Amino acid sequence: xxxxxxxxxxxxxxxxxxxxxxxxxxxxxxxxxxxxxxxxxxxxxxxxxxxxxxxxxxxxxxxxxxxxxxxxxxxxxxxxxxxxxxxxxxxxxxxxxxxxxxxxxxxxxxxxxxxxxxxxxxxxxxxxxxxxxxxxxxxxxxxxxxxxxxxxxxxxxxxxxxxxxxxxxxxxxxxxxxxxxxxxxxxxxxxxxxxxxxxxxxxxxxxxxxxxxxxxxxxxxxxxxxxxxxxxxxxxxxxxxxxxxxxxxxxxxxxxxxxxxxxxxxxxxxxxxxxxxxxxxxxxxxxxxxxxxxxxxxxxxxxxxxxxxxxxxxxxxxxxxxxxxxxxxxxxxxxxxxxxxxxxxxxxxxxxxxxxxxxxxxxxxx
Amino acid sequence: xxxxxxxxxxxxxxxxxxxxxxxxxxxxxxxxxxxxxxxxxxxxxxxxxxxxxxxxxxxxxxxxxxxxxxxxxxxxxxxxxxxxxxxxxxxxxxxxxxxxxxxxxxxxxxxxxxxxxxxxxxxxxxxxxxxxxxxxxxxxxxxxxxxxxxxxxxxxxxxxxxxxxxxxxxxxxxxxxxxxxxxxxxxxxxxxxxxxxxxxxxxxxxxxxxxxxxxxxxxxxxxxxxxxxxxxxxxxxxxxxxxxxxxxxxxxxxxxxxxxxxxxxxxxxxxxxxxxxxxxxxxxxxxxxxxxxxx
Numbered sequence: 001x002x003x004x005x006x007x008x009x010x011x012x013x014x015x016x017x018x019x020x021x022x023x024x025x026x027x028x029x030x031x032x033x034x035x036x037x038x039x040x041x042x043x044x045x046x047x048x049x050x051x052x053x054x055x056x057x058x059x060x061x062x063x064x065x066x067x068x069x070x071x072x073x074x075x076x077x078x079x080x081x082x083x084x085x086x087x088x089x090x091x092x093x094x095x096x097x098x099x100x101x102x103x104x105x106x107x108x109x110x111x112x113x114x115x116x117x118x119x120x121x122x123x124x125x126x127x128x129x130x131x132x133x134x135x136x137x138x139x140x141x142x143x144x145x146x147x148x149x150x151x152x153x154x155x156x157x158x159x160x161x162x163x164x165x166x167x168x169x170x171x172x173x174x175x176x177x178x179x180x181x182x183x184x185x186x187x188x189x190x191x192x193x194x195x196x197x198x199x200x201x202x203x204x205x206x207x208x209x210x211x212x213x214x215x216x217x218x219x220x221x222x223x224x225x226x227x228x229x230x231x232x233x234x235x236x237x238x239x240x241x242x243x244x245x246x247x248x249x250x251x252x253x254x255x256x257x258x259x260x261x262x263x264x265x266x267x268x269x270x271x272x273x274x275x276x277x278x279x280x281x282x283x284x285x286x287x288x289x290x291x292x293x294x295x296x297x298x299x300x301x302x303x304x305x306x307x308x309x310x311x312x313x314x315x316x317x318x319x320x321x322x323x324x325x326x327x328x329x330x331x332x333x334x335x336x337x338x339x340x341x342x343x344x345x346x347x348x349x350x351x352x353x354x355x356x357x358x359x360x361x362x363x364x365x366x
Numbered sequence: 367x368x369x370x371x372x373x374x375x376x377x378x379x380x381x382x383x384x385x386x387x388x389x390x391x392x393x394x395x396x397x398x399x400x401x402x403x404x405x406x407x408x409x410x411x412x413x414x415x416x417x418x419x420x421x422x423x424x425x426x427x428x429x430x431x432x433x434x435x436x437x438x439x440x441x442x443x444x445x446x447x448x449x450x451x452x453x454x455x456x457x458x459x460x461x462x463x464x465x466x467x468x469x470x471x472x473x474x475x476x477x478x479x480x481x482x483x484x485x486x487x488x489x490x491x492x493x494x495x496x497x498x499x500x501x502x503x504x505x506x507x508x509x510x511x512x513x514x515x516x517x518x519x520x521x522x523x524x525x526x527x528x529x530x531x532x533x534x535x536x537x538x539x540x541x542x543x544x545x546x547x548x549x550x551x552x553x554x555x556x557x558x559x560x561x562x563x564x565x566x567x568x569x570x571x572x573x574x575x576x577x578x579x580x581x582x583x584x585x586x587x588x589x590x591x592x593x594x595x596x597x598x599x600x601x602x603x604x605x606x607x608x609x610x611x612x613x614x615x616x617x618x619x620x621x622x623x624x625x626x627x628x629x630x631x632x633x634x635x636x637x638x639x640x641x642x643x644x645x646x647x648x649x650x651x652x653x654x655x656x657x658x659x660x661x
Contacts, residue, residue: 108649110395258466315467
């Protein structure tokens with residue numbers, strides 16, 4: 001039943017590498033990985049609303065913040081277990097998302113994008129002023145992930161077999177498990193009725209409506225699901241940082257999440273994960289480059305330039321995102337003789353030439 | 367009463383600058399169906415170029431502005447011609463992300479070149495103020511209102527009174543139909559990016575002249591132009607101008623009269639609150655057109 005194919009071998013290797021990373025790599029590297037894993041969970045949220053349903057929303061930072069503050073209030077102020085505050089963070093964010101969504105889905109295309117930008121800015125204003133919940137501009141602490149005796153507070157360690165696992169390693173495994181669950185969910189969503197309805201809306205809203213899709217309801221579901229994943233990611237992010245301030249939930253954060261999905265490949269299961277690796281590990285990698293310290297250029301700026309160039313290159317050359325490259329690669333190793341060699345075109349076999357004429361067909365009004 | 371009058375006049379002066387920035391968005395939107403999220407970075411680039419030329423190289427202020435306009439407008443046209451048009455996935459989302467990428471990259475380049483410390487613009491007005499009765503305004507702001515009116519009038523003349531304006535409106539209304547009747551759609555589109563460059567530099571000058579200064583945060587002024595743009599309707603230049611003035615006045619009024627229970631910085635979100643309310647009533651802005659839909 002299970003054949004040994006190159007792709008399966010490669011996947012197995014990848015799995016082993018994922019599991020072994022915290023044990024063999026340095027704590028600094030593991031810490032970057034934890035941020036990437038958390039970001040990948042959040043990026044799946046953007047994937048649902050922007051990738052599947054095609055609604056470009058920049059409101060993600062707001063829902064991440066809602067998740068983090070829910071974790072702070074429930075886990076910190078009330079001392080509840082992570083078994084409660086992690087799902088609660090998602091649910092609170094989803095409920096707020098579902099409350100805002102009916103207003104937002106009235107708007108199409110770019111109007112929606114700008115209104116979600118407003119959501120982030122209004123959110124930051126609220127987070128500064130609702131200091132009972134958020135600690136105001138100074139910020140507040142978010143509790144460590146704790147379920148019964150599994151305690152991820154700083155300084156705690158857990159002995160598993162021969163391995164002594166510290167805070168970073170434990171966060172790595174917890175977030176890895178959650179990310180796998182989220183990816184499974186997104187995979188199933190893409191094959192479900194509502195997931196297909198989202199893709200239909202992405203293709204053309206009027207067309208979807210004519211085919212009998214209740215577009216308003218499906219878009220509200222997409223918003224709420226997106227907010228749910230953002231809430232969970234925000235709770236984990238806050239908990240891993242252990243302290244959050246309103247400044248963090250900025251528009252730039254939202255843009256990074258959207259960029260991760262676009263770079264990786266929207267409306268795919270692993271694209272957003274790949275994109276999260278590129279976007280959220282890049283500054284840490286660049287900081288390590290030795291020659292930068294001599295020039296005195298801030299690593300964040302270099303990261304920003306590289307990241308801008310990568311986005312432009314991906315959008316110009318690989319419309320399906322980086323996942324397109326992976327697809328081409330896996331297809332090539334699994335069927336080495338059947339696929340004619342193509343010059344790394346990003347995996348779109350029948351890509352039309354980039355003509356310098358306006359696209360014919362459906363016009364693109366907002 | 368004097369406070370109110372002062373607030374209205376200040377609001378008008380800030381609003382006229384927002385109007386220019388919003389007009390830049392609107393012109394590009396009509397030409398390319400893209401919200402140019404890099405408009406804020408173009409404003410920033412314009413302000414830094416003027417400051418660098420005028421202060422570090424002793425170029426006369428007007429010449430510095432002209433040079434900066436040449437650079438930013440050319441940059442905008444090149445970005446459109448070499449990158450935006452070659453976008454393979456021609457959906458709205460990709461074009462938004464690509465202009466965001468330009469914005470992020472450009473802001474980083476500017477920060478590497480000039481650092482994060484604030485610098486002066488090198489304008490000739492200095493700290494002069496003009497007073498009429500109880501209302502006083504920095505000289506730069508008075509010039510700002512005047513120049514904005516001139517620029518807006520020039521744009522309206524171009525848009526309504528010339529063949530080029532007609533071509534611009536034709537390609538905005540239906541690109542394919544315009545192409546079919548012989549409108550040089552791509553040249554028109556390049557020129558809309560050039561106009562956006564002109565508006566960005568002029569907007570940048572008045573956003574950073576006294577009492578402000580040239581800092582990286584100026585690009586966030588473009589965020590203030592978003593509500594202006596949406597308020598008026600994305601595809602309506604006159605809406606952008608109207609929206610800019612309204613948003614400027616709303617912002618200053620909110621700053622002047624904000625009650626303490628609203629907390630800090632209510633004036634920064636007031637324009638967005640107004641925008642959201644307007645959108646609830648009119649989803650395509652005050653003067654925007656509701657697109658007809660085809661399958």
